Amino acid sequence: MTIDPVDLTARLVRCPSITPEEGGALQLLDRLLSEAGFRTVRVDRGGTPNLFARWGDGRNGRSFGFNGHTDVVPTGPREKWSVDPFGAEIIDGYLYGRGATDMKSGVAAFVAAAIDFVRETPPDGSVVITVTGDEEGGAEHGTVAILDWMDRQGERMDVCLVGEPTCPERLGDMMKIGRRGSLTAFFTATGVQGHSAYPHRAKNPLHALVALMGRLTETPLDAGTDHFDPSTLQITTIDAGNPATNVIPGSATATVNIRYNDLHSGESLTRWLDEHARAVTGATGVGIALRIHNSGESFLTPPGDLSDLIAGAVREETGLDPVLSTSGGTSDARFVKDHCPVVEFGLVGERMHAVDERVAVDHVHRLKAIYRRILTGYFA
Incomplete structure (x- = not known):
């Protein structure tokens, strides 16, 4: 049975995980990944909730990593919303809720893609999932804490994709190969x-x-x-x-x-x-x-095998050649780049942090398909 990324997005949105509250989001992912055969470890530090998960023993073959966050910014005045910001209602093809775009849908898409991939076509290597509950806050004990723990434990990712929203207008029009x-x-x-x-x-x-x-x-x-x-x-x-x-x-x-x-x-x-x-x-x-x-600090992952792999998967699913960009604000890729090459690709970010934040249901399904193609291409 495949994982429905829209249903998983809705379940995550219903977790009121406003930084620094965990809200049940990481507990949900922990259970789901454990049931799929991933080894999961909570890497909480300084009151910040974090989750590490690996499929594969980590000693043989290549290791592909995904990174994201389940914490969200405050809703602002509830009366400004036309729906419950934690209700995950689907209206006219859009799923509404705080975090629907930034970035519970991205996390749901890569978790669903990873679980289906290892169940249906077990790779000769490892798939790593790292999710923090403190990207929207100070980030001092979030992804940094996971990477510190990985270094101490001898865990690694050979490459990593951060699933933040990267597209300004159309799904597939931009990916990030660095940040200012x-x-x-x-x-x-x-x-x-x-x-x-x-x-x-x-x-x-x-x-x-x-x-x-x-x-x-x-x-x-x-x-x-x-x-x-x-x-x-x-x-x-x-x-x-x-x-x-x-x-x-x-x-x-x-x-x-x-x-x-x-x-x-x-x-x-x-x-x-x-x-x-x-x-x-x-x-x-x-x-x-x-x-x-x-x-x-600013960083750049030079165009090459990783960006080509991701661009090819995006092209196959959307027909678009994503622009290789370094625009926008900061993300946790600024920490991951010290561990391994990192690229960001995700949904259209137009509605993130806004009142009535929402994501197109079809885009969530297509993002999962893109991530699945990336995994297939990487381990081919």
Whole structure:
């Protein structure tokens, strides 16, 4: 009996697994994979639920891995939804619910494809499933914890496919062979508070921050590379928490987010930001402290056997040649790339995180078929 990926998607959507709650989603997958002959291990860490599953002994032959997550973002106001966000209703060919697109349908598709594949055509090798309950949150103890555990246990994936939504408009129009890095810089400027009518007696931290923001945004970081768009820097907030109109504040903060390509690293960008902050401090006398959070470095899986295999399976099922892209935000592929070559392919992401999130039922079936083709081609 084959696994229906739409039914499995619905069962997962009915699990209210808002980060960091497990909601029963990983328990469901654990039972299903165990019954299909996979060895399953819960790799929970730091309160984060994670699941590792392997079919095959892991010592002989090649190993193909899938990675995904079952946690979802909050629903937002329930009254804005036309349906129960955890009801998994199917209306006019769409399955509705939080996580329907991002990414319980992707997990359901690769789990269903993997189970049917090993039952019907047992491969000379291993199939690995890694699923975290903390991709939408801090991700500190999610896929990273699974990979750490795998290293300690001598477990491996030779290649991995992350099932995140990758297609902007049509199923099959895009796959991800890399991602930009993401760095957030937090600036705190400390001046001297004073009366706005007597600025010579104060040092205005906002003026220093405005000058710094101007320096950071006046010139593009780069013009892009062969596989990456130009890096971008966006100011996301400037704040002094000052309710008075006649007071120069004593301190103020600003935050910028940089999405960067392979011309940069977190280290090189940190040096660049610090140099500009020091220059503004020298010019204004306002001290500027810098704190950095780097969510992940940019990476690229060069086009080759893995991307060709996935593109061929997509072409056979959809008739489209997927664009090889590095666009978009971050994903857990930024962690997997340190373990093995990784590519991302999944559904159309238009409705992810939205009110009335939904996925086309037909697309879920077709995604399972694509994943099944990929497994067949890999172990051929």
